[in-house]
Structures are given as structure tokens and as C-alpha cells.
Amino acid sequence: MSAVLCRAVQQCYSCFRCVAVLVVAATIGAPQVRAGEPGRRTENVIVVTIDGFRWQEFFSGADESLFDKKLGGVRDPEAVKTRYWDDAPHKRREAILPFIWGTAAKEGQIFGDAARQAATRITNVHKFSYPGYSELFCGFADKRINSNNKKDNPNLSVFEFLNAKPAFKGKVAAFCSWDVFPYIFRARQNGLKVQAGWDPIDDAPLSERQVFINETLSNLPRYWPDCGFDVSTMDAAKEHLRRHKSRVLYISLGETDEWGHGRRYDLYLDAARKSDKFVAELWTMLQTMPEYKGKTTLLVTTDHGRGPTRADWTDHGKDVPTAEFIWIVALGPDTPPLGVRENIATTQSHVAATIARSLGEDFSAASPKSAPPLPIFRAE
Numbered sequence: 001m002s003a004v005l006c007r008a009v010q011q012c013y014s015c016f017r018c019v020a021v022l023v024v025a026a027t028i029g030a031p032q033v034r035a036g037e038p039g040r041r042t043e044n045v046i047v048v049t050i051d052g053f054r055w056q057e058f059f060s061g062a063d064e065s066l067f068d069k070k071l072g073g074v075r076d077p078e079a080v081k082t083r084y085w086d087d088a089p090h091k092r093r094e095a096i097l098p099f100i101w102g103t104a105a106k107e108g109q110i111f112g113d114a115a116r117q118a119a120t121r122i123t124n125v126h127k128f129s130y131p132g133y134s135e136l137f138c139g140f141a142d143k144r145i146n147s148n149n150k151k152d153n154p155n156l157s158v159f160e161f162l163n164a165k166p167a168f169k170g171k172v173a174a175f176c177s178w179d180v181f182p183y184i185f186r187a188r189q190n191g192l193k194v195q196a197g198w199d200p201i202d203d204a205p206l207s208e209r210q211v212f213i214n215e216t217l218s219n220l221p222r223y224w225p226d227c228g229f230d231v232s233t234m235d236a237a238k239e240h241l242r243r244h245k246s247r248v249l250y251i252s253l254g255e256t257d258e259w260g261h262g263r264r265y266d267l268y269l270d271a272a273r274k275s276d277k278f279v280a281e282l283w284t285m286l287q288t289m290p291e292y293k294g295k296t297t298l299l300v301t302t303d304h305g306r307g308p309t310r311a312d313w314t315d316h317g318k319d320v321p322t323a324e325f326i327w328i329v330a331l332g333p334d335t336p337p338l339g340v341r342e343n344i345a346t347t348q349s350h351v352a353a354t355i356a357r358s359l360g361e362d363f364s365a366a367s368p369k370s371a372p373p374l375p376i377f378r379a380e
Contacts, residue, residue: 061092072265139370297332
């Protein structure tokens with residue numbers, strides 16, 4: 001990480017609380033598109049998370065110091081350098097995330113750039129997955145969520161909230177590589193459709209594509225017992241979308257975090273690149289469907305960051321510096337193309353209400369602890 005970026009992070013970290021007060025006030029006071037107001041075009045929301053993908057690579061691209069067999073676990077350093085290295089940071093990040101930087105950044109908004117005094121951080125102290133996803137979709141940090149154990153979340157998620165609405169009943173679904181999500185969304189209690197981990201698709205009668213996906217799942221090596229491969233997760237989500245025309249769809253991709261923990265920087269970058277490709281293909285597919293074209297808001301983000309140095313880039317947790325910093329992407333018909341936002345501090349907890357507000361719903365009415373929406377909406 002560059003010295004300039006390091007200083008920016010330190011400055012953001014030291015003054016974040018003061019700036020956060022200002023941004024929350026600005027968010028609440030900013031013009032928002034309310035339910036029933038003319039002009040709101042979003043009818044569907046797609047949310048994608050790329051687990052544990054660092055803001056360092058997101059904004060500055062690959063770290064050349066990790067193109068190393070020992071520090072980065074890279075099998076072929078020259079090949080990785082060919083794929084992902086350039087002297088210009090903006091070209092490096094585009095090499096990993098061509099859709100996000102080539103389309104979403106131009107047509108939507110991006111939060112989290114510390115160099116622009118616009119850090120986005122998590123508010124839970126744990127800096128790992130279950131607390132992060134709970135904060136992301138319940139709208140606040142809960143000190144009771146302090147492990148990744150498979151225990152039902154005591155809190156209402158925005159997906160459960162929407163699925164209880166007549167307009168969205170049965171039209172909310174989640175497809176997740178990590179098998180803890182049924183508990184994060186307490187799906188056994190509320191009946192929310194959550195496909196997770198290595199479980200086969202249960203959607204009788206299965207389509208030919210779903211049969212193929214299930215056969216593939218049974219034949220793949222279970223490299224991670226609790227996390228399936230992202231290609232199967234995304235294929236299952238897309239087929240569900242085609243068949244059932246979900247109005248709210250969540251897709252959780254997990255390989256970036258798994259390869260990061262495994263100290264395979266080459267595969268970590270490859271997984272991020274494939275995640276971007278999957279999102280691009282999904283967005284292209286939506287533009288061919290009349291139910292979604294011009295009517296869909298896309299949000300892409302992550303659950304936590306990682307360490308900043310060659311020694312701790314694989315890790316995250318309460319004692320790992322900078323693992324609290326994340327990024328958020330918003331793209332849709334009600335989101336003006338402001339690009340990378342500046343001079344605005346945001347948090348992970350703003351996402352839940354943003355999902356609801358995009359659809360004209362008020363999540364804070366059902367969950368008063370939740371943070372207000374991100375200031376992404378066009379004023380009417």
C-alpha cells in the first residue's frame with residue numbers, strides 16, 4: 001500500500017466519528033425517493049457480495065510485492081504479473097474488476113475511497129463474516145453476534161422484512177457459497193429461500209440447468225467443507241432468476257476469502273476477476289429481460305477487509321488493522337452517475353435500508369436501530 005494511501009487511511013480512521021455524524025445527518029436530510037412518489041423506477045434489487053475482498057485491491061489493483069511464492073503463495077509470478085500488473089493504479093484495478101470500473105463507476109456510484117476522504121467502514125468490532133453480514137443486512141452492529149457459529153440471528157434482516165410484504169412474498173431469494181447464511185437470515189423460522197454451500201437445489205420440478213448444477217455439485221471436490229465454488233452459486237442464482245423472476249435477489253460469492261486465508265494471492269485475484277465477470281454477465285442478462293431492464297438496482301459490496309501488509313494480508317479480525325474498511329458499489333435507474341464519491345464517510349450498516357429504500361420501503365420503521373440509507377438516490 002502506498003505511503004499516500006496509508007496516510008489517507010490514518011486520517012480517515014482518526015476523524016471518522018466526526019465525519020460520520022455529518023454524513024448521517026446529510027444522508028437523512030438529502031432528498032430521497034419515497035414510496036409512492038412519481039419517478040422511482042427501481043422495481044427489483046440485486047445484491048452481490050465478494051467475501052473479504054480488500055479495499056486496497058479494489059481501489060489500487062494488485063500489490064506487486066505479493067507476486068511471490070512465499071509471501072503470496074503465487075505459483076507462477078510472471079503469469080500473474082502479466083494478468084494484473086500495470087504501473088498505473090487505475091489500470092491495475094480495471095484488470096481485476098473491468099465491469100465495476102468500466103461500467104458501474106461510470107454509470108453509478110462507488111463508496112470507500114480513503115484517498116478521497118470517503119472511507120466506508122464496518123461498525124462491528126469483530127471484522128469477520130457473520131457479524132459483517134448481520135450488520136450489512138440488519139442495519140446495525142449487534143454485540144451478541146460474535147462468532148461464525150451456526151446459530152440463528154436474533155435480528156430482522158431486510159430480506160425477511162421485504163419477504164413479509166405482499167408485493168415481495170416469495171420473490172426474495174438468496175444464493176450463497178457459504179453454508180452459514182440460512183442461520184444469518186434465520187431461514188428456518190421465516191421460510192426465506194436460501195440456497196447455501198454444497199446443498200443441492202431444491203426447486204421441483206428441476207429445470208435441465210438445475211439438474212446439471214446439482215450433478216456438478218455432487219462431482220466437485222469439497223475443497224472447503226463449508227463453502228462451495230462460486231460458479232455453481234452464480235449459475236444457480238441466474239437460473240432461479242430466469243424461472244421465478246425474483247424481485248430481490250442476494251448472491252454471496254466466497255472464494256476470495258477462502259483463497260486469501262489459504263495465502264494464494266494468485267487465486268485470490270483470479271476469484272475477484274471471476275466475481276466481476278459473473279456480475280457483468282448477470283447485469284447483461286438482466287438487460288435482455290423486460291421485467292428487469294431499466295428497473296433494477298445493483299449493489300455490490302463485501303463483509304470485511306483484510307490486513308494491509310505482506311505479513312497480514314491473509315487475515316482479518318478485531319486485532320487486524322484496516323480490516324474494518326470496505327467498499328460499496330451502487331448502480332441503477334434511480335442512482336445518478338456520480339462515480340467515486342468524495343468527502344463522505346459511510347458504513348456497512350447503511351446497506352440494509354438502502355435495499356429497502358430502493359424499492360420504496362422504509363426498513364427503519366421495522367428496525368429502528370438500523371442506519372439510514374446511503375445517499376445514492378436521484379432527487380425528484
